[in-house]
Amino acid sequence: MKPYAFGVDIGGTSIKIGLAKTSGWLFETRKIGTPIDLSAESFLLNISEVIKQRIHARGLHPDDFEGIGVGVPGPVDEKGVVHGCANLGWGEVDVKGIMERALGIPVQVGNDANVAALGEMWQGGGKGYANLVMVTLGTGVGGGVIINRHIVCGQYGSAGEIGHLHVSDDETEPCGCSNYGCLEQYASATGIVRTAARLLDAHPEANSILRQGTPLDAKLVCDSAREGDELALSVVEAAMDQLGKALAMISCVIDPEVYVIGGGVSLASDVLMPPLQRAYKRYAFPSSRDTAFKKATLGNQAGIIGAIKLTMPDAKENKEKIK
Ligand SMILES: [Zn+2]
Structure with missing residues (x-):
């Protein structure tokens, strides 16, 4: 090389x-x-x-x-x-x-x-694993799928678009992709804020730190949940329930070794991971209930480091096979 x-x-x-x-x-x-x-x-x-x-x-x-x-x-x-x-x-x-x-x-x-x-597979939270799914919780929900150390891009380049898995039949607002009820509408920073606003409206009697929040953002929701605010805890629980359900479905298809959770929202992983793993276990097929969950560690360097890895023979090999 x-x-x-x-x-x-x-x-x-x-x-x-x-x-x-x-x-x-x-x-x-x-x-x-x-x-x-x-x-x-x-x-x-x-x-x-x-x-x-x-x-x-x-x-x-x-x-x-x-x-x-x-x-x-x-x-x-x-x-x-x-x-x-x-x-x-x-x-x-x-x-x-x-x-x-x-x-x-x-x-x-x-x-x-x-x-x-x-x-993340090469130098971050997924180091040592060959089959992983990375979930990026930011403004949206992104996903990356690695099988046998190779990226899966799919026929139309849209493999890993896990933010657009359909998780709710009751949604009345459209997602950025024009569908209704996508995972991203609940588990992203934007989704968490939206759920919080909906719950605050639906429960005017509920006393919550979130009522004083200006702006009401995902960080405030996670910080308040950490302090035991009941409404904030319900918001986090609802978001992680949808994410856990989606990841359980992914496991039924590709059964990865690990889910690596990254993105700005994952900075609150102490608050998010426990309800996420509980939800995942509740929905997962019995033999994939013990899939590992790791925090991404490369932050916004993951893109550059992955791009460097992309140039290497072991990352390219799969493309040759596919042709
Ligand atoms: Zn969508």
Whole structure:
């Protein structure tokens, strides 16, 4: 394996570019603003230009690089083509082709949630496991699926979209995806706040710290639950019940060794994990009741670290087999 690799994590507000040894040591990270007013091609050529500059500044050569891994917030197929990316205003974009032509270095592309899962498997909460599902609890609910150490992206690049598992038939508001009753509507930070607001409305007699909360956010709900606030505890219980139900369904399909829980909401894992594991056990098929639950440990570095891992032969192998 060649000694160096780049990992690129493209997000809606910033792009992180990491330079690493393929042994796993990330020794330089740059952050640039996401240029949303550019065409996809100019956008990717801008990133390629930064990479060229870093190679030059370090006195390196493109031949020193095993590859460049890129995580993108949208569905990505096996050929490195992104199929629409709402955050960036992209339609279908051949990320791999554009960047390889610009740089002369092999490029591997993955969906950001899947790539973060790969990072957690390599150096984070999922280290030592070969079959894992990462759940990211943030503004939405993201998921990444790793089987036999490889990302599963699916035919349409949407494997791991666990935030859109249908968990409720009673929902009256649409999810961002236009369906009703998606997991994300309950277990995300936004979902937790929405449930709290609904419960406060439905129980005007209930005395809760949440009534004084301005703004009412997921952190306040978790902090209040930690202090024993009954209404906040019910909100957390309801959110983790839906998540536990969804993960039990996932276990019936792929039976992973571990669920790695990350994202901003997971900072309150002391409050969330016990009700989550109780709910999971309640819904799971008997032989998968003891699936492990771990906290993600890489934080917002997971995307870059996973992107670096994406360049390596053991991560690519599966793609060759699929072709
Ligand atoms: Zn949805």
